[in-house]
Amino acid sequence: MVADVLAIPGPELADRLAQLGGPEAARPREAASTGGDFPDLVGAVPGKVVLRLAPFPSGALHIGHGRMLFINQHYREQYRGKIYLVFDDTIGSEEKRVETEFFGLIEEDLASAGVRPDAVYYKSDRIPNFYPWARRVIDKGGAYVCTCPAELLRENRAHGVACAHRTQTHDETVEEWERMLANAYGPGEAVLRLRTNLADPDPAFRDRVLLRISDIDHPRVGTKYRIWPMLEFSWAVDDIELGITHVIRGKDLVIEDRMQRYIWDLLGITGPPFLHWGILRVREAKVAKSKAYREVKSGQFDGWADPRTWSLRSLDRRGISMEALRAFILSFGMSLSDIEVPAETLYSENRKRIDATTVRRAFVADPVRVEVEAFPDGLETVVLANHPERAELGTRRVPTGPEFFLARRDLEGKGGTEVRLKDLINIELPSTVPAPGQPLRARFTSRENKRIPRLQWVGAQGALPVDILGIEGEHTAGLGEATLAEAKPRDILQFERVGFVRVEQNWVPGTSPLRVAFGHP
RNA sequence: GCUCCUGUAGUCUAGUCCGGUCAAGGAUUCCGCGCCUUCGACGCGGUAACGCGGGUUCGAAUCCCGCCGGGAGCACCA
DSSP states (O other): OHHHHHHSOHHHHHHHHHHHHOTTTOOSOOOOOSSOOOOOOTTOOTTTOEEEEOOOSSSOOBHHHHHHHHHHHHHHHHHTOEEEEEEOOSOOOSSSOOOTHHHHHHHHHHHHTTOOOSEEEEGGGOHHHHHHHHHHHHHTTOEEEEOSOHHHHHHHHHHTOOOGGGGOOHHHHHHHHHHHHTTOSOTTSOEEEEOOOTTOSSGGGTTOEEEEEOOOOBTTTBTSOOEEEOHHHHHHHHHHHTTOOOEEEEGGGHHHHHHHHHHHHHHTOOOOOEEEEOOEEETTOOOOHHHHHHHHHHTSSSGGGOGGGTBHHHHHHTTOOHHHHHHHHHTTTTOOSOEEEOHHHHHHHHHHHHGGGOEEEOEEESEEEEEEETOOTTOSEEEEESSSSOGGGOEEEEEOOSEEEEEHHHHTTOTTSEEEETTSOEEEOOSSOOOTTSOEEEEEEEOSOOSSOEEOEEESTTOEEEEEEOTTSOEEEEEEOGGGGGOOTTOEEEETTTEEEEEEEOOBTTTBOEEEEEEEO
């Protein structure tokens, strides 16, 4: 009974208690949580839960990995459990190679996401462990050594046809397995296969490979090992050896559950339960990881923090906090449907967190120089609020006219009309646009706050060049207000009417514009 | 093709296990209005969903059957 009560999630418990206590309340239905649903972990004992993160080290963590991170972290917190980082750096394949630089990169990404593993393991350190386990499977009659070429193996599998090796006796298998270990075979010449059922309705499940031979040079252990486990087998072993209590992973790995269970059943082991989440795609994140890898390697992308990678570090670069990402991701719960979400939802989550604390600054893209005639005296500078609602964010003093820069787009279709330079004065624009390169001559009209189109402006005095890195990797050049000279790297600012940006690099007068990365509107 | 997973508004999600309290809640988007010297924020209002067809039942988003749609796996990758 007590256990039953403990199993009720906090909010629900409060709700139930409220119901018990307030028979007359009859208030509107309790607002559903904004987040998604996370089922309780079966058999989980608070304080005893052990989870694992198993990235393959072939790149920086991207937004999709975020789901792995934050879901596991969520459960870890709920049950006061542990998380191990287990690098899934088995040998991979020619196309999928382990690279040393990514171990550190991934650990950094985890740290930035606030996920501190209780331990770090490398699969490549654990290779000899797998051999006795393979032998146990063999001794249970659950595996055989197959020397069919990969193609034939695949074809037989598709048709449910057994090859000659399948009928191997236990002694023969042992002998062949010993020969594999003794380097009698080259890469691709022999594999240890699980003996399942060739009539299994799922063709993917028929006699899958457990271990195979590879001579690829591993960045951590070189060519020390030739017999490498496949992912499923390695986890059938390590989920037990590392004492993992719950395996929570993407649903692309469901067949691996079945493999692991099959092996455990064979050996009489009760393994941990599995939980899955569905595929998450962010609509704007179109670049596949493999393409991102190539573009980063070739220098087409600006490293792993290039916005086009949608890596965690690229989000950070853009001023999108890991807290916002976490809230965004947890809002989907453990749904198994495959979903595609617009980035706007993430932006909204981030906006909630930074809007109230972010100072406003002026920036104009594609600037047009405007000279204001009859510019009033005594208005050489003006004091502006750093935030329209938050007085506590203070003010700043910026130089004004009589020369200004306005955004070309803002001027379109406004010839001959009166417009307001936001927070400052009203001017009348000339009806004809002068030749390119020539300044526009406008005329001061009044200072009263009229309800006419308001334009963002930058006073020519002290204006400095700004370069915005966009999310497609494009650059937008423009001019920013003088106070941006003090902007420091990692500052988050809002360019009014443009969006939130994060400063990348100080302005270096005469040599380099102020570099910022665009976050979101 | 086979296997598995999955279908609630434009997009996510709660509710489905244990049918009524759901004329379906929340978030986001979009539209309108208000407000502030932002195209942002905030406030108010609005549009908008149980994939389809049968069945069971007094009553179905919820149970049963059939159909249709979406996704993933079918590597000696992870």
